[in-house]
Amino acid sequence: MAEPKKYISQQELAKHNKAGDLWISIQGKIYNVTDWTKSHPGGQLPLMNLAGQDASDAFLAFHPGTAWKHLDRFFTGQHLQDYTVSEVSKDYRRLVAEFSKLGLFEKKGHGVLISFVVMAVLFAMSLYGILCSDSTWVHLLSAGMLGFMWIQSGWLGHDSGHYQIMATRRLNRVAQLLAGNCLAGISIGWWKWNHNAHHIACNSLDFDPDLQHIPFFAVSSKLFSSMTSHFYDRKLSFDPAARFLVSYQHLTFYPVMCLARINLFAQSFALLLSKRRVPNRVQEIVGLIVFWIWYPLLVSCLPNFGERLMFVVVSFAVTGIQHVQFCLNHFSSSVYAGPPSGHDWFEKQANGTLDISSPSWMDWFHGGLQFQVEHHLFPRLPRCQLRKVSPFVQELCKKHNLPYNCASFWMANVFTYNTLRAVALQARDVSNPVPKNLVWEALNTHG
Structure with a gap:
C-alpha cells in the first residue's frame, strides 16, 4: 500500500529561502536544492532568487526535458499544499510542450x-x-x-x-x-x-x-x-x-x-x-x-x-x-521593486520586455533580440525559430489580456529617450525644486 503524500504549506515553503536552506516547488513537488547551488550550470543566483516558491515555469523555460531526471535526487518527499496552476501558466506550458514535440528547440538552422x-x-x-x-x-x-x-x-x-x-x-x-x-x-x-x-x-x-x-x-x-x-x-x-x-x-x-x-x-x-x-x-x-x-x-x-x-x-x-x-528592449518597459516571483512568470516576462518590429532581412542586425518577448519566454529557443513562434505568443497575450509590447526600431529609441528624460526631470526636481505647474505635472505624471 502506497504511503500517503506529505504536504507543506506555501508559508512553510517560503521560510526556506536563505543561503544554506533553499527549497523550491516544481509542479507541486518540493525539492531541496541547497547543495545544488555549488554545481548548478546556471549559477546559484537563479536558485537563490526563486527559493521558497514555485519555480515550475522558470524551470520549464531554462531546462530541456533531460533535466527532469536529475530532480529526483533533490526531492524531499513532500508536496505543496493547495498547489494550483493559473490559466496563463497552463497555456504557457502547453506551448512549451508543443514546441518540444515539433523539435523547435533542436532545429538551429545554419x-x-x-x-x-x-x-x-x-x-x-x-x-x-x-x-x-x-x-x-x-x-x-x-x-x-x-x-x-x-x-x-x-x-x-x-x-x-x-x-x-x-x-x-x-x-x-x-x-x-x-x-x-x-x-x-x-x-x-x-x-x-x-x-x-x-x-x-x-x-x-x-x-x-x-x-x-x-x-x-x-x-x-x-x-x-x-x-x-x-x-x-x-x-x-x-x-x-x-x-x-x-x-x-x-x-x-x-x-x-x-x-x-x-x-x-x-x-x-x-x-x-x-x-x-x-x-x-x-x-x-x-x-x-x-x-x-x-x-x-x-x-x-x-x-x-x-x-x-x-x-x-x-x-x-x-x-x-x-x-x-x-x-x-527593457528601459521603457514596466519595472518593479522586489524579488522575482514564480507564480506570474509569463506575466512578468511579457510586461518587462519590448519587441522590435523589423523585416526578416534585418534579423542579422538585431541578432534575434527583436523578438525579446519570445526570447524571454523561451530562452532555449534558437534564434531562427523566434519569428515562427511569435504569432502564438501574441495570441496567448491577447487571450489573457496581457500586453504584447512591440515598436519599430525608431519608436523604441523614442520610448527609451522619453523614459530617460522623464526620470531626468524628476531627478532635477529633487535636487533643485522649481514651482510646479499643470504642464510640469502632466509631463512628469505621464512621462
Missing part, C-alpha cells in the same frame, strides 16, 4: 555557420585595411568592420550561453571562449552570471543587473532611494554626483553607449579576479589575455597616436549600437 563566416570575413578585411593601406579613411573603415564583428560575436556569445549552438558541449564551450573572451575581450562566464540573473528577475530594479546603472542612468525614480542591489550586493547610492548625471541622462545616453564596452571589460576582470566561484576561471583568463595581446598589437600597427585613438573610438562606437539594442 545561422551559426553563417555568423562565423561573416565574422571571419569582417576580421580579415579589417586586418587587410590596417596592414595593407596607408589611408586614414581605410583605417577608420577597418575599425568599423571590427566593431561589426564584435556585434556578431556578441550575438553568438549570447546564443551559446542559452543553448548549445555546436554539435557537442565541448565545441559549444570553444565557441563561447572564441566569440566572447578571445575575439571580444568579454568573459563569457561574467556574461552568463549577469544574464541569467537578468532573465530570472526581468526588470526588477533591485534584482536585475541590467537596470542597475547608477550613477549614469536610472529608469525609475524609485532608484532615488539608494536601494540595495541583490546582484552586486551593494547599495546603489543616489548621491549628488549620481543625481547630476541622471539629470542629463537623456542627453548622455548615446555618447555613453559608444564607450559602454569599457564597462564590460572592467566587469569581466572584476569577476575573474574576485573570490567568487567562477567555473573554468583559468580558461576565461587565458581567453581575455589572448584578446589583450592581439587587439593592442593591431592598434599599434597604425602610423600615429591620433589614428590609433580614432581607431579605438570608432570600433567601440560601432559596437555601441549593440549596447543601445540591449537597452531598448
